[in-house]
Amino acid sequence: MARATRQRQTKDRHQEILEAAARVITDRGLAETRIQDIAERCGVSPGLILYYFESKDRLLLEALTYANDKYYLAQARDLRRLTTARERFERLVDLSTPGLLPDFERLEEWALWVEIWVRALRDPALAKEAEVLDRRWRQSIAEIVRSGRDSGEFPPGDDADELGVQIGALIDGLAIQVLMNDSQLAPAEMKRMCMAVGSRLIGFAPEPATA
Amino acid sequence: MARATRQRQTKDRHQEILEAAARVITDRGLAETRIQDIAERCGVSPGLILYYFESKDRLLLEALTYANDKYYLAQARDLRRLTTARERFERLVDLSTPGLLPDFERLEEWALWVEIWVRALRDPALAKEAEVLDRRWRQSIAEIVRSGRDSGEFPPGDDADELGVQIGALIDGLAIQVLMNDSQLAPAEMKRMCMAVGSRLIGFAPEPATA
């Protein structure tokens, strides 16, 4: 069964190239990413990259959403382990604060988001993808709020989807600051503010009940 | 006095090129901006652009901060006309919501901000400039809060600078959404949310007193 074996390899190569592309984009920025760089990361020749992807643009588009997907799934898996909504909210904030956790993959994720935003402004195909990714991000916040209300942890209040939009925007905005100028806003400060504003908007006690 | 006359012209040209560059960046995006485009906007030859600026990079850097400055000053002038802090806050939100006011210059401003963020991630020179611009933006919010408290319009509460950071981040985050996918978040929605969250965090009545 050559077919199966070869196809398996092909799939791995695809993924390998996507990961390499995502890493190069994080390092050098979308605009400075060359096919040559991606090839070097993979240890292959430039020609091979275009053997697997029809064009550079197409590859970059796929790499951006691929990486975002990967991060999102890791986050969802992580959150599912926690039991209370309060814990899940705090963990979401931790995971979203660039540089707070030693696991610095988070830094990469935000760098990629900024690239997505900039390119989506002019690339309708990416804009469509970005909207899906965005909605998913806001939903995961709204979901925490809903589950907290269902369990009686959080009081009833404003529409959960709306809170998802608001808190999501707050986190996005703060993350940009942290990402850019450490000097003005440290990761720990960002976390504190997210929890403070979160508790005001959602209505839970600023200090954890189980502290 | 040839000197004076010529210098005056030189200064105009400088500015003319910066404005043209800013407009091209908004239209085509930083990455797609060519010297040729800027020259065409000005109705001059490409060579002249590099007669006035030592390099394309340098020109783009200056254009970004020049345009941001222009918008900021226009906004500050606009806000100064209003008397109550409540009015100033609402006007700030109006001015910051892409596409809310017919004056669509605001759209441009946000598009430029995203370009600034992306480039500042890798360009320390721009990062330094961006930090200054950012601080100014957050300060103008904090200033409104302070003046409202001084006049007794707003109740005392959390540190005004901190509110500046939080509300600034919220506006940034929402503006990105609005800028990207109208379908999910309309300008009017963004304004409503900013006012709602603003009133909760600052502590003023959701509805204007003079309504």
Place this chain on the structure above:
DNA sequence: CCTGAATCTGAATCATCAGTCAAACCCGGT
């Protein structure tokens, strides 16, 4: 009118990449 410096032009130079392609290579099946 002349002159010289500042301004401006546009063609030429030079580097950089995306994308192509013919040939080489690898490997499973026969």
Place this chain on the structure above:
DNA sequence: ACCGGGTTTGACTGATGATTCAGATTCAGG
């Protein structure tokens, strides 16, 4: 051992676009 298709290479092509430069042009001052 050999065949043939899926992989891989790396040199090549073409386009693009920043930057340079050798003049043309303009104009204030004499």
